[in-house]
Amino acid sequence: MSLDDDIAAWAATVRLPDAEADAIFERIVATPAPALPVTPRLDPSWWRHFTADFTARMVASTRPVRQAA
Amino acid sequence: MDREAEFRRLYEAHRAAVHAYFTGRTGDPQSAADLMQDVFLRVWQHLEKLTGMPEDRQRAWIFTVARNLSVDAHRHQHTRADAEQAVAHEPALAPQSASTAASTAVIAAERVAVAGEAIRRLPESQRVTLTMAAVGGMTSAELAAALGVPAGTVRYRLSLARRAVAEALDRYDDPTEK
Numbered sequence: 001m002s003l004d005d006d007i008a009a010w011a012a013t014v015r016l017p018d019a020e021a022d023a024i025f026e027r028i029v030a031t032p033a034p035a036l037p038v039t040p041r042l043d044p045s046w047w048r049h050f051t052a053d054f055t056a057r058m059v060a061s062t063r064p065v066r067q068a069a
Numbered sequence: 070m071d072r073e074a075e076f077r078r079l080y081e082a083h084r085a086a087v088h089a090y091f092t093g094r095t096g097d098p099q100s101a102a103d104l105m106q107d108v109f110l111r112v113w114q115h116l117e118k119l120t121g122m123p124e125d126r127q128r129a130w131i132f133t134v135a136r137n138l139s140v141d142a143h144r145h146q147h148t149r150a151d152a153e154q155a156v157a158h159e160p161a162l163a164p165q166s167a168s169t170a171a172s173t174a175v176i177a178a179e180r181v182a183v184a185g186e187a188i189r190r191l192p193e194s195q196r197v198t199l200t201m202a203a204v205g206g207m208t209s210a211e212l213a214a215a216l217g218v219p220a221g222t223v224r225y226r227l228s229l230a231r232r233a234v235a236e237a238l239d240r241y242d243d244p245t246e247k
Contacts (some may be wrong), residue, residue: 001177003235006184011203013181014098016088016105019160022123024106047175 075120076113081122083131084109087204090132093197094139096189106140108135126212129193132215180238187237191230198223199230 001009041048073175077159086106108161111134112119119127188196209227213220 001180003231003238006180006238007199007203007231007234008138009177009181010184011200014092014200015204016098020102021084021088022108024084024102024109025077028080028106028110029076031110031113033072033116034114035114047162048217 070115075114076109079112079116079119079127080109083128084203086097086128086205086207086211087131087135088198089201089203090135090215091139092204093200094193096196097140100142104135104138107138109208110209128211130214180241183237183241184234187234188230191233193231194224196228198226199234202227 070107075161084105088098088101088105091104092098095101095104108131112131119130122130155242188199191199198212202209208216209220212223216223
C-alpha cells in the first residue's frame with residue numbers, strides 16, 4: 001500500500017458514518033427554530049404624514065406677510 | 070425559503086470538513102461528532118444570517134464557530150489531554166507480529182493502525198490539517214480559508230505530517246532500521 005492508501009484507509013475509520021450524520025441532522029432540525037427578532041418598524045403611513053406636515057409648514061412659512069394698514 | 074432545505078444544503082456541504090476538523094483537534098471521532106452537532110445547532114439558530122452570504126463567508130462563519138467551540142472544549146474538557154492520555158495507554162504495536170501474520174488483510178489493518186497512531190502523535194496544527202485534508206477531502210485553498218492561514222502554510226504542514234506518517238510506516242515495514 002502507498003502512503004496515500006494508508007492515510008485514506010485510516011480516514012475511512014474515523015469518518016462520520018452517514019447514518020450518524022443523518023441522526024444528528026434530525027436532532028438539530030427537531031429543535032425549534034428561533035423566533036425572528038421583532039424589530040420596531042415605522043408606521044407605514046409615516047411618509048404621507050411627514051410630507052403633509054412638511055408641506056403645510058412650508059406653505060405657511062412662505063406665505064406673504066400682510067402689511068398692517 | 071424552505072428553512073430545513075437550506076439548512077440541509079449547508080449541513081451536507083460542510084459537515085465532513087467540520088467533523089474532520091474536530092477529529093483532528095480532539096483525536097476522538099465521537100467527541101468530534103458531538104462538537105459538530107453543536108456547530109450546526111448554531112447554524113440552525115442563525116440560518117437567516119447565513120442565508121444569502123457568499124459560500125466562502127458561510128464557510129468562514131462556520132469555522133469561526135468551530136474554532137471557538139474547540140477552544141471552549143479544550144478549556145473545559147481537556148480533550149487534547151484526554152486524547153494524548155488515550156494514546157499513551159494504547160498498547161504498543163508490536164512490529165514483529167507483522168512478520169508472523171500470514172494474512173495481507175492483517176498487515177493492511179496494522180499499517181492503518183500505525184498510520185493512525187502516527188497521525189495522533191503529530192503536533193496539533195499538522196494533525197488538524199492532515200485530518201481535514203484526508204477525512205474532509207478539502208483542498209489546500211479550502212483549508213487555508215477554513216483555518217485562517219496562508220495556503221503555503223497548509224501545504225507545509227501537510228508535507229511535514231505526511232513525512233512523519235511515512236517514517237512511522239517505514240519503521241513498521243523495517244523495524245531494524247534506525
